[in-house]
Amino acid sequence: MKRNFYAIIFSVLTLASAFFAGGCGEEDAGELTLPAEIADSKPAPVPQKISTDVYFDATVSMQGYTTLSAGNVYRTLPDLLSDIGGSMGEVTFYSFGENISRIDGRDYRRFSSPDPYTEIITAVHNVIDKSDAAHLSIIVTDLFESDADWSNIAQKIREKYFAHHLAVAVIGIKNSFNGDIFDVGLNAASFRYDSNAAPERFRPFYLLILGHEETILDFMYKFRERQSLPNETQYLLLSENLTTTTSDFSKMNLLEMENFFADSKFNLDETNAREFGLDKFTEPATFSVQFDYNAPLGACPLNMNELDSSAKVSALEEGEWTPLSRNDVQITMTPAEGSSYVVKIELTPEKSLREDKINFVQASIAPTARGYLLPDWVSRWNMANVDVAPENFDGSKTINLIHVLGSLKDSVFATTHPALINLNFLIDAR
Numbered sequence: 001m002k003r004n005f006y007a008i009i010f011s012v013l014t015l016a017s018a019f020f021a022g023g024c025g026e027e028d029a030g031e032l033t034l035p036a037e038i039a040d041s042k043p044a045p046v047p048q049k050i051s052t053d054v055y056f057d058a059t060v061s062m063q064g065y066t067t068l069s070a071g072n073v074y075r076t077l078p079d080l081l082s083d084i085g086g087s088m089g090e091v092t093f094y095s096f097g098e099n100i101s102r103i104d105g106r107d108y109r110r111f112s113s114p115d116p117y118t119e120i121i122t123a124v125h126n127v128i129d130k131s132d133a134a135h136l137s138i139i140v141t142d143l144f145e146s147d148a149d150w151s152n153i154a155q156k157i158r159e160k161y162f163a164h165h166l167a168v169a170v171i172g173i174k175n176s177f178n179g180d181i182f183d184v185g186l187n188a189a190s191f192r193y194d195s196n197a198a199p200e201r202f203r204p205f206y207l208l209i210l211g212h213e214e215t216i217l218d219f220m221y222k223f224r225e226r227q228s229l230p231n232e233t234q235y236l237l238l239s240e241n242l243t244t245t246t247s248d249f250s251k252m253n254l255l256e257m258e259n260f261f262a263d264s265k266f267n268l269d270e271t272n273a274r275e276f277g278l279d280k281f282t283e284p285a286t287f288s289v290q291f292d293y294n295a296p297l298g299a300c301p302l303n304m305n306e307l308d309s310s311a312k313v314s315a316l317e318e319g320e321w322t323p324l325s326r327n328d329v330q331i332t333m334t335p336a337e338g339s340s341y342v343v344k345i346e347l348t349p350e351k352s353l354r355e356d357k358i359n360f361v362q363a364s365i366a367p368t369a370r371g372y373l374l375p376d377w378v379s380r381w382n383m384a385n386v387d388v389a390p391e392n393f394d395g396s397k398t399i400n401l402i403h404v405l406g407s408l409k410d411s412v413f414a415t416t417h418p419a420l421i422n423l424n425f426l427i428d429a430r
Contacts, residue, residue, distance in 0.1 A: 032266040034273060035314060035321045035360060038424055046212045050136055051092070052085035052219075055127050056103075056111045057141040058095040063117035064179020065205055070197035071176040073231050074205060075112040081138060082108065084222045088136065088215070098123045100130055111140075124208075125149065128156040133166060136215050139208040143404050144183070150400075154407035157210070162415040167213035167239035168408060169220060169298055170206055172381065174232040174396070177203035181395055185387035193395030202231065203395050204381055213239045220297050234377040235298030238408055240416035242299060242367075245292045247422050249274040252289040255342065259285035259349075263428060273360070273424040281349045281429060288344045290336065291421060298375075300409060306371025307333070307420065312362045315354035324359075327352035331363050333421070343421055353429050365421040372413055378405050 056062075056078075065074040078093075085091035093108035095101050097119020110116050124145050131137040145153060161168055178194045181203075195201040207223075209216050220235060227233060245251065249270040254262070263277040278285060295302075311329035314321040330346040345363055353359040383397035398404075412418065 032268075032358070032426070034268075034424075035362075038272055038360075038362070046214050047089075049089035050212075050215055051090045051132075051134075052081075052088060052136045052138065053092050053094065053131065054081050054085065054108070055094045055096050055100070055131075055137070055139045056108070056116075057119075057122060057124075057139070058097050058111075058116050059119040059122045059144075060117055060180065061122075061142055061144060061182050062140075062205070063114045064177040064181070064193065064203070065175050066112060066114045066117075067178040068176040068195070068197070071195075071199060071202055071229065071231060073173050073227070073229050074175045077140065078108050078111050080223075080226060081140075084219060084226065085136070085138075087222070088218065094127075095119075096123065096127055097121055098126070100126060125153050125156055128153060128160065128210075131160070131210060133160055133164065133211070136209070136211040136219060138219075139210075141206055141208060142204075143206050143208070143398055143401065150404045150407050154411045157408065158411040158415050161210055162238075162240070162412045165240060165416070166211060167216050167237065168412070169209040169216045169238065170236040170405060170408075171209065171220065171223060171298075172204045172206050172234040172236075172377070174199065174202035174204050177395065184393065184399060185385060187387050189387070191390060191393045191395065193393070195395065199230075199232070201396050204398055206398075213237075213241060217296060224297070234375070234381070236300070236375060236378070236405060237296055237298035238300070238412040239296075240412070240418050242295065242302065242418050242420050243292075244294045244296045246271070247291075247419060248272070249289070249423060249425070252291060252343075255288040255290055257285075257287040259283050260287050265428065266426065268426065273426055275426045275428070277428050278349055281353075281355055284346065284348050286344060286346045288342055289423070291333070291341045291343050293339045293341060293420070301373045301375055302367050302420070303371040303373060306368045307365055308368050308371075309333075309363070309365045311364075313352055314360050316358040316360070317354075321360060324352070324354060327361075329361060329363060331365060331421075331423075333365055343423070345423065349427070349429060353427060356430050359427045359429055361423075361425050361427065363421070363423045363425075364419045366417055366419040369413060372409065372418065374402070374405060374409055378402055 093103040098121040176195050182190045259279050260276045263275045309331035313324045313327045328351045332344045333341050336342050382401040383399050385400045
């Protein structure tokens with residue numbers, strides 16, 4: 001009798017040990033390390049107060065924006081930038097041509113008059129080199145670069161900003177203009193251009209804005225609110241994010257599940273990933289979420305017929321995430337009401353996952369290169385860099401604007417491949 005009692009106790013303890021060993025596996029609950037590209041996919045937090053650096057292009061070609069009183073936004077710009085920047089933190093002003101000079105005190109207000117515009121060479125690339133990526137940087141310019149080397153500028157921006165999850169925006173403003181425009185066409189001709197007070201003849205200038213996307217959007221909305229004159233103003237935002245609504249699980253409504261169940265062993269932050277368990281490893285599993293598409297101010301338009309879906313699966317083996325060579329993960333997005341879409345994920349666990357392992361799935365929907373477009377205003381404001389007769393010169397347009405802004409668009413696309421949807425999820429198949 002006593003022998004049978006000890007045998008029963010031993011069996012119970014053995015089963016308990018096996019249960020706890022199987023439940024913990026390679027990772028204890030709450031101690032999971034996500035794949036590095038997921039854990040490092042967010043920019044550093046934005047401080048509550050952020051410094052703003054304003055760089056005024058002081059070349060002679062900018063002088064014409066200050067000369068006419070009618071339809072003149074540019075004259076109010078120094079005070080406006082000081083006001084908006086001051087509401088966000090400390091503001092420092094600089095002037096630049098080939099070199100960069102700090103402007104002390106309230107001397108930045110002189111840029112409302114023609115006097116400071118004496119530089120001959122425009123070197124935006126030097127400003128990018130000097131700019132502090134932790135600050136909000138605003139470059140006031142006509143987007144001309146000596147030697148037309150915008151590919152070099154785009155490369156510098158790509159390495160310093162896009163590669164570190166930061167953003168770039170452009171605000172274009174049509175302004176009255178009476179002055180000289182240099183280096184037009186292949187023969188570098190110069191033209192005198194007078195818009196008079198006719199809005200259709202106004203010449204664009206630009207604010208090139210670099211920094212954290214959240215700060216850039218804050219600035220752009222404040223700028224739009226405080227724009228008192230009816231001058232045509234256009235916006236472009238280049239970022240790894242394509243929507244103001246979240247593209248991850250954190251705010252999406254889970255609509256339905258089949259063979260999945262929500263789990264929370266590892267207390268994951270849903271901006272990084274969500275956790276699921278499986279009812280049966282051998283049967284198909286699906287879930288759907290509702291996604292609301294709301295483009296931020298200035299976002300590049302998307303061709304919804306030019307979207308591409310992809311999925312990567314990896315399994316945790318001996319503490320390392322090992323990519324799996326095959327998977328049958330299917331991702332579909334179908335329109336719902338208004339700006340909403342239903343995104344459905346389908347997979348067969350035994351075809352896509354490693355049994356008895358923790359698996360990680362990275363599912364995304366992103367525009368193709370043909371689906372990520374510049375807004376229409378860029379074409380309307382563009383003038384090809386060809387030789388033109390004086391009578392055919394149109395000073396209301398910017399030379400090579402499509403090339404300049406297209407090079408920036410291509411840089412953010414190549415660096416971050418902005419995604420519409422990023423659904424990263426953990427499946428515990430143990």
